[in-house]
Amino acid sequence: MDEKALLALFANDKSKALEQVLKTYTGFVFAIVRGRLGEICTSSEIEDCVNDVFIRFAENLEKFNPDRASLKTYLGVIARNCAANIARNRLPTVSIDDDLIEIPDDYDLEDEIAKKELAKTVIEQIKLLGSPDSEILFRKYYLGESTKQIAAELKLSPSNVDVRAHRAMEKLRKKLGGML
Amino acid sequence: MKKNLSEILQSADAETLEGLFDSVKTKENPTQNTKKKPKNNQPIFFRVVAVAASFALLISGAIALTFLLNREKFNRPSSLEPSTDLRKEIDTSLAALARSENVDRIIWSADAEPPYISASSTPLEELVEWNEILVTKEFYDRLAIASGSDLFAVTARPKSTVVLDFNDFVYEGKTGKELDDETNTALSLYETIQLLKRYVLLSDEEKEQNEWMIRTIVGAYGTAFLETYKTDEGFDLGLISDDSMRAETDFHIAQSKRDAAQTVFATSAFPRLFVFWDYLGIPVYSGYHKATDQHYYLAVITKAQLALLKENYTTVEKPYGEFDFENCYLSMVPYPEEDIAYAINKYATNPTTPVPPAPDESDQVPATIQE
Numbered sequence: 001m002d003e004k005a006l007l008a009l010f011a012n013d014k015s016k017a018l019e020q021v022l023k024t025y026t027g028f029v030f031a032i033v034r035g036r037l038g039e040i041c042t043s044s045e046i047e048d049c050v051n052d053v054f055i056r057f058a059e060n061l062e063k064f065n066p067d068r069a070s071l072k073t074y075l076g077v078i079a080r081n082c083a084a085n086i087a088r089n090r091l092p093t094v095s096i097d098d099d100l101i102e103i104p105d106d107y108d109l110e111d112e113i114a115k116k117e118l119a120k121t122v123i124e125q126i127k128l129l130g131s132p133d134s135e136i137l138f139r140k141y142y143l144g145e146s147t148k149q150i151a152a153e154l155k156l157s158p159s160n161v162d163v164r165a166h167r168a169m170e171k172l173r174k175k176l177g178g179m180l
Numbered sequence: 181m182k183k184n185l186s187e188i189l190q191s192a193d194a195e196t197l198e199g200l201f202d203s204v205k206t207k208e209n210p211t212q213n214t215k216k217k218p219k220n221n222q223p224i225f226f227r228v229v230a231v232a233a234s235f236a237l238l239i240s241g242a243i244a245l246t247f248l249l250n251r252e253k254f255n256r257p258s259s260l261e262p263s264t265d266l267r268k269e270i271d272t273s274l275a276a277l278a279r280s281e282n283v284d285r286i287i288w289s290a291d292a293e294p295p296y297i298s299a300s301s302t303p304l305e306e307l308v309e310w311n312e313i314l315v316t317k318e319f320y321d322r323l324a325i326a327s328g329s330d331l332f333a334v335t336a337r338p339k340s341t342v343v344l345d346f347n348d349f350v351y352e353g354k355t356g357k358e359l360d361d362e363t364n365t366a367l368s369l370y371e372t373i374q375l376l377k378r379y380v381l382l383s384d385e386e387k388e389q390n391e392w393m394i395r396t397i398v399g400a401y402g403t404a405f406l407e408t409y410k411t412d413e414g415f416d417l418g419l420i421s422d423d424s425m426r427a428e429t430d431f432h433i434a435q436s437k438r439d440a441a442q443t444v445f446a447t448s449a450f451p452r453l454f455v456f457w458d459y460l461g462i463p464v465y466s467g468y469h470k471a472t473d474q475h476y477y478l479a480v481i482t483k484a485q486l487a488l489l490k491e492n493y494t495t496v497e498k499p500y501g502e503f504d505f506e507n508c509y510l511s512m513v514p515y516p517e518e519d520i521a522y523a524i525n526k527y528a529t530n531p532t533t534p535v536p537p538a539p540d541e542s543d544q545v546p547a548t549i550q551e
Binding site (some may be wrong): 032040070084099102126134147154164 | 181182183184185186188189190191192193194195196197198199200201203204205294296297367371374375392396439442469471472474
């Protein structure tokens, strides 16, 4: 069942639609959760996290706006956030200098709208990097996947992933330098 | 001010992220029913074992598939020495290249991958055969209009379809497989101690519901493992915490060593060609990209020398094994400005390090491949 049909089903039979969402997207959600937690959580904890993603989705269904994002993306964001919450409690946050981006001093990072706009600008530039660099940065810095996992998913060597990530960050900094 | 990319991306809404999740490949669902199961309805231990078995099947299936999907096995001679030994054969740094009188004549790539990128992302359809050797399309086009004396800066890379066998690679006395196993063992121990720590911190009621934790630990390491942390008053949380920190450190050490070995391994297959070129007198320079800690080689070769590469290759002794022409290709490289600056600075700031001599780019060319 494609996404359009699935959304139509929500209007007629919510429980059936939710069942179909589970059927269609469990593998996708599982991939994101395992990517983040695979090295620090047990199998059952990963399974619990996947379940929590769908519970959270069902509880916040009214917030989903199909005009703004696809169902897949919406679930992906929930999955990433659920997994990130667990990961945050398990492993100490390590600051990586390679990850730093220069922001003008007058940028108000307390303002939610400004933060969203900044993220939008950065993501647009990441998308423009093209494949596989955009995927590497997205997986590394948004999904929180390890170099090894990214290498396995994208069929690259771990050292190539690191090198590409480093180069992509350099490109991104250069591009953003004139935009922020 | 500076901000982490991870933090910036956290604020992105779903609309902005549209399309980026497309690269996430759906994994086989390890469970049949993803609805939340009541904790006490069935023995969780069996559920954990079943899920673990599913994972094992999933992973082994994925590995098998990777090898089955048109991957060519890289022809690695058993006598291959670690690249660190090979590097000693060539000690001409990029600093010497900068001093070379021919540096202004070299043709550099406009858009190829930098020389420190060892693994290729060039699609197979962009590789073209030129005088029995595979080259990139860009290199092919430049060779087509070049004169015999035009100088090119080139490097060699394996095809993107080549799977290198890390398992047999020896790094500091251990094979890749041993280093992988050590990393996994260290991770497993760390995870198990963490699991024990989580169990100890549970309330008595929660402990009853989570006896699977103890069964998992005993299943993996035996009862003797648990006994080491037991006192008359129960589990010694202090000792568990200390061991957890130690196990985490051990894991990171093992992981670093394995990663270092993988980096050396990824670059080790290519020095063979450069050693061969060096024997022929073709100038070869060793480069180092500091930001990514990557070592590499690049050769400066004329079109005429390149045309005779395959022919000359058969006549020269190759103590480090054969270069795999079928699975590797040559590519031009962009001017490594940053690395040259680093090399010059290194020799300028360390007076005890002798500046490597610039190779004589005319006298050393054997008669067989002179124009």
